[in-house]
Amino acid sequence: MVKMNKNIVHMKKQPVSFLKRRTTSLSFLNIFTILAVFILLTEALTAQELPRRMQVGMAMQPVENGIVVTFAPENQPASLAGIREGDIIRSMDGEPVSSQWDVIEKLRNERPANIRFSIERNGRDEVLTVHPVEVPRLEHPDFEFHYGALETDDGVLRRTIIRKPHGDGPFPTIVMLGGIGCYSLDSREGLAYIDLLNDLASAGYLTYWVEKSGMGDSRGAPCMEINFDTELSGYRAGMTQVRSMSEVDQNRIILLGHSMGGIIGPILAAETEEPVHAIIAMATFGVPWFEYLIANSRRQLHLSGLSLTEIENRMSETVKVHYL
Known part of the structure; x- marks a missing residue:
């Protein structure tokens, strides 16, 4: 206690400027320490927020x-x-x-x-x-794979997979918008999308893909249980991320949509403040979704070889299911 009192007296005898300098130094030291700890924790959390499956x-x-x-x-x-x-x-x-x-x-x-x-x-x-x-991460001799994550409006983490050409960029960018179905593009083969994105990246395009809900490393509800709005929310969050990437040529962003993705592309383009360079819609449709389902179901039944009477009987039940 005596030693502590002596230290206090000593501090009181110091000039005010000394006290300010010492207090300021201690404050900067504390702030620096807090920031360093925060950065380390943030990096650790970022690395752990979406682990490899x-x-x-x-x-x-x-x-x-x-x-x-x-x-x-x-x-x-x-x-x-x-x-x-x-x-x-x-x-x-x-x-x-x-x-x-x-x-x-x-x-x-x-x-x-x-x-x-x-x-x-x-x-x-x-x-x-x-x-x-x-699951090992993908590699390719002609470009680099970058694995990231984003958070959708409902707080769900989804995996992003970027194929980036070698070099600094910025690069013209293809945002892939997939069709209906439950699949992951975090694979070396198995889907035409994978070959397409590999070829585009080899040709000098940066390609961007958001994994579907519940597929690959992505969190969220099983893919079979989600609706159109949930699908769209992932791509919306993806576009926000693409707009913030320095590797992306912001004047040459192309939305490439297949099937249902051909409907999502124009929606995203209409919502962005900066115009996109182009929209590509492949094998998509231009009628209301309910009408498309009915026509597609009828076509599949016809190709299966059923008679017209059998098709009509099946369709009477199919329409009820689609309506629900």
């Missing part, structure tokens, strides 16, 4: 009281654990499974180090332990 390396389809393995490629966690095509998975870590979404949600939410699958093979039961791994 886990995979077991097998394709599955629902069957009665389980899911059947339809594809188990070599050198993937499932095949390395002994799972084979045709195996029926009855439970996962002791919990019954009814669809592949049960496996996907467990991988997404829990990121487990291992999963015990109870399978049935040729009438015999067996338990196999699979060790999931993170």
Whole structure:
């Protein structure tokens, strides 16, 4: 206590300017420390806000009281654990499974180090332990892949995948607007969109894609459960992000929409303050959505070889379903 009092007296004897300098120095030091900690925490949170998804390396389809393995490629966690095509998975870590979404949600939410699958093979039961791994990021010799994230209006994080040509840019930019369906473009092959974006990036275009809700690394409701507005909200957030990117030539932004994306493109263009360079609509439609569904359903029934009477009977039920 005596020593503390002496320090206080000593401080009182110092000139006011000294006290101000010392106080100011301490303030700057504190502020600097707080900012440094904030930056580190922000970087850590950013890196963790949308982690890479886990995979077991097998394709599955629902069957009665389980899911059947339809594809188990070599050198993937499932095949390395002994799972084979045709195996029926009855439970996962002791919990019954009814669809592949049960496996996907467990991988997404829990990121487990291992999963015990109870399978049935040729009438015999067996338990196999699979060790999931993170999905590797894509690479290409002609351009760079950049993985990011955005937050939609309803607070859901969605994965963004950018293909950027080598160099500093800015580059003419293609914003890809996909059609209806549940798919991820975070793959080396499997969809025509992937080949298209790879070719565009190789030709010098920066390409931008927002993964669908619940697909790939994206959070949110399962893709099959979302509506048009939810789909549109992801692309809206994407356009906001594109407008802030220094690598993007803001005078040469092209919206490339296929199918439903051909409808989304003009909506986005009308909402942006700065005009887009072009809108490309491929295989889209120009009639109300309800009318399109009816016409498309009738065409598919006709191509299936049904008689006109059978088509009319089917369509009477189909219209009710579409109307709901």
